[in-house]
Amino acid sequence: MALFDLPLAELQRYAPEVPEPDDFDAFWDGTLKQADAGPVLLDATPVDAGLSLVDTWDVAFAGYEGQPVRGWFTRPRGATADLPAVVEYLGYGRGRGLPHERLTWAAAGYAHLLMDSRGQGDLYGNGGDTPDLGGGALGGPGVATRGIRSPHDYYYRRLITDAVRAVAAARALPGVDPARVAAVGNSQGGGLALAVAGLVPDLAALMISAPFLCHIQRAIDMTDADPYGEIVRYLAVNREAEAEVRRTLSYVDGVLFARRATAPVHVGVGLRDTICPPSTVFAACNHYGSADRTVHVYPFNHHEGGEALHTRRQLDWLGEKLR
DSSP states (O other): OOOOSOOHHHHTTOOOOOOOOTTHHHHHHHHHHHHTTSOSEEEEEEEOOSOSSEEEEEEEEEOGGGOEEEEEEEEETTOOSOEEEEEEEOOTTBOOOOTTSOOHHHHTTOEEEEEOOTTOOSSBSSOOOOOOTTTTSOOOSSGGGTTTTOTTTOHHHHHHHHHHHHHHHHHHSTTEEEEEEEEEEETHHHHHHHHHHHHOTTOOEEEEESOSSSSHHHHHHHOOSTTHHHHHHHHHHOGGGHHHHHHHHHTTOHHHHHHHOOSOEEEEEETTOSSSOHHHHHHHHHTOSOSOEEEEEETTOOTTTTHHHHHHHHHHHHHHHHO
């Protein structure tokens, strides 16, 4: 894919006016208070993952409306001190898979909680284990359009709430320093991590790459690539629903969460990314609520961004922020 978005110099100052609902804060305050009615940690069972250098637990925590959400919790074996923790969120269509798949953060000396994505896991990877118990509202076949006619029914209301509760769960797990918790994610996971940064005021650090759900109104006008393409196809059939859909999407837009975020942030973006267009990522970056921002641009890369090179940059940056 050739370069298709704004030139880099324009991207670096692209800070569009993204309208927000008058009740945005009240909507999320009410949603999170409802989720916070009981204990967050439901279960943490040690499992034999076939690994000799880390310990692993199969975790269940109370997410949206107290519904159970699965996760894998991993710590370096033999660590006795309370460790800084990384809470990781997954890309669109992926479930938590198997515990030996994601070992970077534990190998680097962090406690690591990988959150399963409710109702996902069937597009690639090794599956998921968390049903979407609130998924009865009308919508298209993919989760990006499930319940999309109302912000109260929308799938991402539930998933973002799960993501916020995952931070609380990580802080409740053994051997975690609750003052040093970072959120990380790529694509959908990046969008979730950004939402968490806007909703959890004392997050220690944020690492996102190619975040989904940013400047969504522009994204659905720019690209037919999934997951945004699912929304486009929904509106191609439900032609009268555009105003309702755009209103719903305004409640989950990463630009609005970015305005409220204060944690130091590390960002990766590929300038040829047609899945999460670069201008949508820069819109969030340039509205971000903290001046402590590090952005790595990959001019010749698509949605994969900097891959392993970017991970190494994340490791170096996070070491400075949390150690």
